[in-house]
Amino acid sequence: MSVRKRSQKTGLPPGTLVHVGEKRTEKVRVELFSYDETSFEEKDVHDLNEAFPHADRQGVTWINIHGVHDTNIIEAIGRQFNLHPLTLEDILNPNQRPKVEDFSGYLFVVLKMLYFVDKEIASEQVGLIIGRNYVISFQEDGADVFNPIREQIRTNKGRLRRMGADYLAYALIDSVVDNYFVVLENVSETVDLLEDAVTDNPAPRTLQTIHFLRRQLIMLRKSVWPLREVINHLQHEESEFIKENTRIYLRDVYDHTIQVIDSVETLRDTLSGMLDVYLSSVSNRLNQIMKVLTIIATIFMPLTFLAGVYGMNFKNMPELSKTWGYPAVLALMAGVAGCMVYYFKRKKWF
Amino acid sequence: MSVRKRSQKTGLPPGTLVHVGEKRTEKVRVELFSYDETSFEEKDVHDLNEAFPHADRQGVTWINIHGVHDTNIIEAIGRQFNLHPLTLEDILNPNQRPKVEDFSGYLFVVLKMLYFVDKEIASEQVGLIIGRNYVISFQEDGADVFNPIREQIRTNKGRLRRMGADYLAYALIDSVVDNYFVVLENVSETVDLLEDAVTDNPAPRTLQTIHFLRRQLIMLRKSVWPLREVINHLQHEESEFIKENTRIYLRDVYDHTIQVIDSVETLRDTLSGMLDVYLSSVSNRLNQIMKVLTIIATIFMPLTFLAGVYGMNFKNMPELSKTWGYPAVLALMAGVAGCMVYYFKRKKWF
Amino acid sequence: MSVRKRSQKTGLPPGTLVHVGEKRTEKVRVELFSYDETSFEEKDVHDLNEAFPHADRQGVTWINIHGVHDTNIIEAIGRQFNLHPLTLEDILNPNQRPKVEDFSGYLFVVLKMLYFVDKEIASEQVGLIIGRNYVISFQEDGADVFNPIREQIRTNKGRLRRMGADYLAYALIDSVVDNYFVVLENVSETVDLLEDAVTDNPAPRTLQTIHFLRRQLIMLRKSVWPLREVINHLQHEESEFIKENTRIYLRDVYDHTIQVIDSVETLRDTLSGMLDVYLSSVSNRLNQIMKVLTIIATIFMPLTFLAGVYGMNFKNMPELSKTWGYPAVLALMAGVAGCMVYYFKRKKWF
């Protein structure tokens, strides 16, 4: 899908602001949190100019934008916070890889938020602008994993209110990564269910499910692998926006991404093992079918031949007129069939 | 194909100018753009000497050469701009890998432009000479993705006219990379169409299409992988020809190449999954065929045998003369057939 | 399984202490060893405050916690030894990868202890806090490989009592790694037993065992690979907690982990070889079955046809009334059958 939409930008000068995702019409919602250790303010911003004074305030300001389809809003924010045109372009294009970029005045981070829609993993881009005392987050859509953070700001639980903008950014990234575990569990359960199906009833649909799950895992992996590098960069680079005591928390998220990658690799291994088992079950089934055919043919072909012999119309067939002829032939037939059955038993064919 | 033509140069001293590609006869067209922020000039150059004074002008000069089969023109340009013989040799040989080379006085970049000809990806080499205030681009052929850039020069849209030769070079590279997305979308659509064919009707042709697509993707990958290194080099090396504020744009193209590589890898994964599904469908089909055979054989062999028994010509077969003999045997036959059908039903064979 | 439980923490602020493993209710046992070269003390601690003065004592103090499901105890220890909230969180979550983390005041090491439960490898997390003169070890459960170390402390055998806390940490890690060899031998024996089964009697169960073993090895590998990096880090980083003369011992454990990895890779290679042999045995068996069918069909079909011919009811079939007709046909049939048998013999079909 990401391949699909990109080409509509071909030929435009770089920095042209065009929204590349699906067209949407609903109004963009701009949420504003502004807090320090002692106080906090939360509101929905309708006039953008209203939001900006907050940026210069003491404490931390978090502006969360629901929807990136309104280029006017993005442009207004860009002007206000001095964002580079390429940053704005990337925010509008939901087909970015997770990445971190240093610009003068802010860090720009791109993440993928994953969630389930109709048993399929859906992916949504989250853009973060990390400034000295503010964080701006851009979400494409309704799916939202930031509620626990809103709650922590409101209730002043945990250390969020006592820390700076870098810790808020960490908390946002952490909640995105935490959600990967939910997605992983879902996939993992489907894999477990599949495991029994593979050996008991290897239908062609099983194979398709295996491949569907593999593609899902590839998608997960594509979101997590570059994220690992992103967090590593945030953790190790000398950057004025990430303070020393936040790095230890970033190391923790880093560990989580590694755990996700580990689980994805293990699930991929399990799936390719299941593929082997599936293919081998199909082969075994063929063997079963051929055994049935062979047993039947091997028993009845000689018998039919015998019956054929005594169905011949030769004048001179002395056996035919003997009284014991018929029972003798029947006994012979039973004997032949018995030998065959014995032979197959010994070969453990049934 | 690239393997084919190279050998005609074997044994010539290095730096000998021989055009290695397909022979062509049409006249080489030389296009000249010369611009700064306030003015621009565009013309087709017929006498090469006419083109060169421009190189010393203020502002940026872009010389675009359509066709590299006229060694005289290449040599004339080489003399005028002081190009190294190996650079000229590489321009004439369209089988280069994408690369960047520092020479004293200029940077030499080789790219691959990709486009579709008859549903196949075709590749064309683009050579770029990046000097302090000029860019010379060499194209093999008619296919051209540089039109949007000409338009930007003419209409002064975007920042192109305000920036130097390095930004022009970036814009040229960017338009080549942007075009990869168009190619990718095409391949991606064919893959999607194939996906249904694989399970529904796994014909040998399907397999050939899978392998054809795989080769196409390998071709794409061969163009993009080294390009990634090229752009990385341009972005990070200390070079006098790439200014600081252009590097941020190169980072953007770099991201695009990574996205292309990502998509190529995903498509390759999808294709190898489809190969598995195809091979398994073929196996399943064999199982289906064998089931039909086995069912038929297993039902009719015992029946034919029974008929054979009562076709024997023994004198002493008391059943034959009974009035109920015939209907009884028919009933027996129906019974045997019924048992078999029941057995197969229970085994879920149909 | 590790995938399963993680999500219950989603949405909680980082550093919240929640036990993520299986719920347990038995009382947590806290064991305390305190020793120097000349004396040692061993006791079970019931009141935690009783344990802490030991931390400031001369010599080395080892606190071993059996069970991490009581968050109160973990919190008390955290307060006493100044442990970072993220360390406590990791101790409570048994789904960590092996890792080492430098905190100010201590090193935190996570390991996986492996052992057999019902012929399956079970894994249990061991957390180590390495301070200047103390080691705190956290175990999830009953399985315990630290007995030899307790014995060395009690009997003053080896150099343990003469060395510092870093050597104790080394000894604990070493006993965990040593136990991997026991697990490996078990797996290795099962593989050897399987080897014969694969060629002699390739049942579908064999395949499942192969895949079961493969998953076991993946589990082992997941515990050992990161451990290698952990030990490498301990050995090479400049850390105040690991003294120079202990590093040589860490190099030894490092060698052991490499040996374990080597053996795991060899066993994996062996298993994938067995998979090939298994699949090929299934194919061979199909060939055997088809040979039997083909031999029977090829011998009896012509014979049955011959019998059919002389069972036709034409008036004018002169052979039928000849005295030699019947024996001649029987001889012909024997001849045909003989030819077929000869043909199959020459083709080495049986």
Added chain:
Amino acid sequence: MSVRKRSQKTGLPPGTLVHVGEKRTEKVRVELFSYDETSFEEKDVHDLNEAFPHADRQGVTWINIHGVHDTNIIEAIGRQFNLHPLTLEDILNPNQRPKVEDFSGYLFVVLKMLYFVDKEIASEQVGLIIGRNYVISFQEDGADVFNPIREQIRTNKGRLRRMGADYLAYALIDSVVDNYFVVLENVSETVDLLEDAVTDNPAPRTLQTIHFLRRQLIMLRKSVWPLREVINHLQHEESEFIKENTRIYLRDVYDHTIQVIDSVETLRDTLSGMLDVYLSSVSNRLNQIMKVLTIIATIFMPLTFLAGVYGMNFKNMPELSKTWGYPAVLALMAGVAGCMVYYFKRKKWF
């Protein structure tokens, strides 16, 4: 092959001069070129002492030895030019990997020259001693790709006569690498021919050709991969024997080796795709065979059964005496056969 001969040296002290290749008896030919920009001399050397004064001359001396089976000559050269015993040993042993070694006084380079003998790639070792003003090249045998270089010396075409010994060494390496393209083209053509054979007529011989080609490509790769490192080393190491302005030419050869590697990898990919197609063609063929069998069996088994029924000898079979009995049964048979044919048509079996 390379494996075979090596063992005859086992147990000898290192530096013992033994020729390890095939035994040969013809006289070794020693060719001498001595040139500078204005003059050149060419002769066959019969008395080795005659050759050595040249080494001290102005300009460049190239000594080319045809055959390494005469240890006396090698030893004499070794004494004259102060070559290390290990260098001499390597020259005599044609089973070296391509490599470059710095010795005090000279560089020692080992290459593999490839050419075709009876449609198989043959490999011959070329050793180069690169001194300050001389190059000594050792060839095993008759195959010779150095003629263009002799021609350049004689006719003073290109820049060879104007440059030093390092450029001569470059030219020799370049002609060896250029020849790889000739070999590649040959292999590439065979692959193209095979491509059609694979789908049209998948004989077991096709499979053997695929594997033969794969082995050929492995051989090519084994010659080129280490060569890449060799040239990279020559290009980047600080060595007194390679001058700055020659390095740009070495970069060019380096690019060529990368192109060869690229082509080899592409051909390998193509071959493994062909293997898949081949195996799948074999499976498809089996399906075709089984379809024929199943169609025949499914049509004739019921018919034969029907015929059998009316061949039974029951007294009481009323149909037998009806005038319409025979035509009715024939019609029934035609109907059954028709149904079957219709069924197979609908299943698209033919």
Added chain:
Amino acid sequence: MSVRKRSQKTGLPPGTLVHVGEKRTEKVRVELFSYDETSFEEKDVHDLNEAFPHADRQGVTWINIHGVHDTNIIEAIGRQFNLHPLTLEDILNPNQRPKVEDFSGYLFVVLKMLYFVDKEIASEQVGLIIGRNYVISFQEDGADVFNPIREQIRTNKGRLRRMGADYLAYALIDSVVDNYFVVLENVSETVDLLEDAVTDNPAPRTLQTIHFLRRQLIMLRKSVWPLREVINHLQHEESEFIKENTRIYLRDVYDHTIQVIDSVETLRDTLSGMLDVYLSSVSNRLNQIMKVLTIIATIFMPLTFLAGVYGMNFKNMPELSKTWGYPAVLALMAGVAGCMVYYFKRKKWF
């Protein structure tokens, strides 16, 4: 096997000297060579104390221990030469990976000596202690590749007597590596023999031989890969025990290990190609079998049906009483059979 024995050490404190290999009872033989350029002494040492004064002598002392099962001897040597307990432990445990370790006062090197026992590669550990003027070598068993070195010492052939202990160590390593070529040749010959068997007569035994050889190569590889790093370390590390002029010889052994690795990889590639050919041969054989069956069935089923028709007992079958009926039916049958044969000929089935 290496997996088996290791666990008997589990739980012992590190540095405890226990012999881990197979138990043996014969007396350990201690061989002593002591030489400089002008003189040499060789003797079997019976009283160990007798051996040690030599260690302080001028010139080089080589102590070669045949058998590591006598822990007393190992301990005595350890005391005399100040060896670290971990070194002694490693000498006693024959399941080490090849490695090199720097200890203060000596270098410790572990190698694997390979040789053939009953057509299987057997492996034996060789430990080397390299001191300033002595080398101590530990062998497990009888197999011995050091004879050529003894000969060089005795006869003063080559440069061995003129060089130091480091050159002796090099010579010992070189003779171990040289022996790998002998082993490789053996394997290589078996592979060549197998190559014909695979296509001509693909028995299940062939498959087992392929896998046996693969395991042998894995074993070889496990010995050589780490050895490469060992020699690289010896060659490049700044160590007081390896002199500058010996490094050039180590580079030579390094090249040999690379050649061994190359050959092993090539043989592995060949074997996996053979596996493909084998599996494909099995499939082809199945196709052959099915063709025979199908041809027979397709010819005789219609014929048998025809015979069945004229074996029916209908009163009203006019053909039966015609004189030409019988020959006409026979002709019809011949015609049907002919058509079938023609059909199969055209399909190239035989």
